[in-house]
Amino acid sequence: MAIISNPKTLDLNDIQGMVVRGYGKLLETAYFLLEVNDAKSAKAWMHDILPLIDSADVSNHSEKTLHLAFTPKGLNALGMDEKNQASFPVPFREGVATEDRSRILGDYGENAPNKWRWGANDGKLHMVLIFHAKDKAAMSTFLDEERNRLAKAGGISIIKEMKGYLRPDNKEPFGFHDGISQPMIKGSGRPGPENDLIATGEFLMGHKNEHDQYPYSPLLETDQGNSALLKDDAAGSGKKDLGHNGTFMVFRQMEQHVDDFWEYMNDKTKNEDGSSNEDAKIKLAAKCIGRWPSGASLVNFPDKDPGGDLDNDDFGYADKDPDGLRCPYGSHLRRNNPRDAFRWYDKKQSLKVTKRHRIIRRGRTYEEKVSGRDKDEIGLHFICFNANLELQFEFIQHAWANNNQLRHLSNDIDIIIGVPPEGNPNNEKGQFTIQAEPVNQYVDSWKRFVTIRGGDYFFFPSISVINYLTTI
Numbered sequence: 513m514a515i516i517s518n519p520k521t522l523d524l525n526d527i528q529g530m531v532v533r534g535y536g537k538l539l540e541t542a543y544f545l546l547e548v549n550d551a552k553s554a555k556a557w558m559h560d561i562l563p564l565i566d567s568a569d570v571s572n573h574s575e576k577t578l579h580l581a582f583t584p585k586g587l588n589a590l591g592m593d594e595k596n597q598a599s600f601p602v603p604f605r606e607g608v609a610t611e612d613r614s615r616i617l618g619d620y621g622e623n624a625p626n627k628w629r630w631g632a633n634d635g636k637l638h639m640v641l642i643f644h645a646k647d648k649a650a651m652s653t654f655l656d657e658e659r660n661r662l663a664k665a666g667g668i669s670i671i672k673e674m675k676g677y678l679r680p681d682n683k684e685p686f687g688f689h690d691g692i693s694q695p696m697i698k699g700s701g702r703p704g705p706e707n708d709l710i711a712t713g714e715f716l717m718g719h720k721n722e723h724d725q726y727p728y729s730p731l732l733e734t735d736q737g738n739s740a741l742l743k744d745d746a747a748g749s750g751k752k753d754l755g756h757n758g759t760f761m762v763f764r765q766m767e768q769h770v771d772d773f774w775e776y777m778n779d780k781t782k783n784e785d786g787s788s789n790e791d792a793k794i795k796l797a798a799k800c801i802g803r804w805p806s807g808a809s810l811v812n813f814p815d816k817d818p819g820g821d822l823d824n825d826d827f828g829y830a831d832k833d834p835d836g837l838r839c840p841y842g843s844h845l846r847r848n849n850p851r852d853a854f855r856w857y858d859k860k861q862s863l864k865v866t867k868r869h870r871i872i873r874r875g876r877t878y879e880e881k882v883s884g885r886d887k888d889e890i891g892l893h894f895i896c897f898n899a900n901l902e903l904q905f906e907f908i909q910h911a912w913a914n915n916n917q918l919r920h921l922s923n924d925i926d927i928i929i930g931v932p933p934e935g936n937p938n939n940e941k942g943q944f945t946i947q948a949e950p951v952n953q954y955v956d957s958w959k960r961f962v963t964i965r966g967g968d969y970f971f972f973p974s975i976s977v978i979n980y981l982t983t984i
């Protein structure tokens with residue numbers, strides 16, 4: 513495989529920057545969860561911050577950025593006509609916390625939405641304002657400025673403030689380099705490995721997807737506001753497209769039980785005399801994730817973490833690791849993107865299928881004080897973008913991470929984010945299979961290392977659609 517070019521054909525000025533950029537140099541993040549109390553003032557405020565919203569074009573905001581996303585209740589609170597609201601796709605309109613969605617995502621038991629601290633279709637959560645800044649001091653000034661702006665505008669309350677950060681080495685709380693495998697949106701101008709070049713419409717509505725079709729997009733069913741700001745529906749309905757250059761954002765607060773994770777890895781790999789075996793412990797954890805802590809791939813470096821900067825994404829499984837002897841079939845990485853070795857398909861067909869189930873991940877670490885606990889909670893503010901929630905995020909979580917019937921595996925689920933089918937007694941003991949010769953190895957009795965603490969689905973519109981929303 514090779515790194516290929518990806519000529520810039522999209523109107524990057526119209527796309528909110530986070531879809532294309534990870535802002536690796538802006539280490540601090542914050543989120544304001546907002547409630548609209550008065551639509552007119554809220555729209556005036558949106559108009560005011562419009563120039564600050566970062567676009568995907570060469571960033572004008574190298575020191576700080578703002579992004580804005582909406583829940584269905586937010587669109588309603590701004591006064592969007594009911595028919596126009598109804599044109600949004602069902603998963604977004606229904607929200608993340610329906611009974612069916614909880615079942616397929618594994619949001620039951622400890623993960624149940626009624627235990628979450630925020631989101632879960634909370635009627636008051638209307639918008640999220642996302643901040644990035646280069647350091648803590650810059651973030652503090654930025655938040656003060658925007659708090660003042662909100663107070664002055666009136667008509668919007670901050671219902672919750674949350675903070676996150678990116679470690680300079682980009683490691684998530686279990687200690688693994690994250691954010692490496694990312695799709696490249698065709699037309700974004702960003703080059704990358706051929707496997708990662710994905711049709712624009714998988715991430716941005718109004719463009720063709722990997723099925724060579726336009727993804728479902730919300731349309732203007734009733735004329736409202738300044739519709740001249742909207743693009744025509746590229747699929748040819750003759751209507752205006754509210755989705756053009758926009759996408760959907762999944763936001764989930766995922767607590768990580770870091771001590772339990774490493775205690776488990778340690779317990780399973782102890783020497784006969786009971787002492788710890790550091791190398792074996794790290795290797796087992798790497799087999800579960802599918803990369804070494806440095807981010808190096810197990811396919812390219814099966815025995816030992818080479819360290820350094822060998823964390824590229826330019827690999828497949830079909831040629832070097834068809835039997836999962838290097839990177840286990842059930843590892844987090846291989847499950848959630850089987851790349852060129854999915855089921856019985858040949859390489860080409862496999863890539864064709866897996867490219868239809870990709871997400872752009874923008875997760876960052878958070879730490880939060882929780883009353884009654886002596887240690888701060890730590891975890892991931894998981895954020896991903898996709899044009900189709902059902903075929904991308906939900907498919908990955910349900911059909912790959914939670915699936916205990918995956919080919920070559922017997923009853924395993926994703927050891928990082930998997931949730932066993934409710935009421936399946938065989939899963940109580942927890943099993944993870946490591947393909948090996950002459951026989952497979954198994955570890956079992958793992959506890960869940962991640963718990964969901966909050967979350968919701970958001971519409972992440974283009975910059976011109978945010979402008980349009982100020983006119984409805």
Ligand code: HEM
Nearest residue numbers: 684688689690691692693766845848849892908909929962
């Ligand atoms: C606390 C929760 C999570 C942790 C600790 C975690 C950790 C990681 C790590 C360390 C990587 C490897 C780095 C990379 O390739 O970028 C990775 C990759 C990935 N994760 Fe997660 N992750 C979490 C949640 C999720 C969720 C909720 C999903 C989707 C449902 C997901 C989907 C993926 C995908 C698609 C990849 C890239 C696979 C590939 O393209 O090879 N992760 N994750």
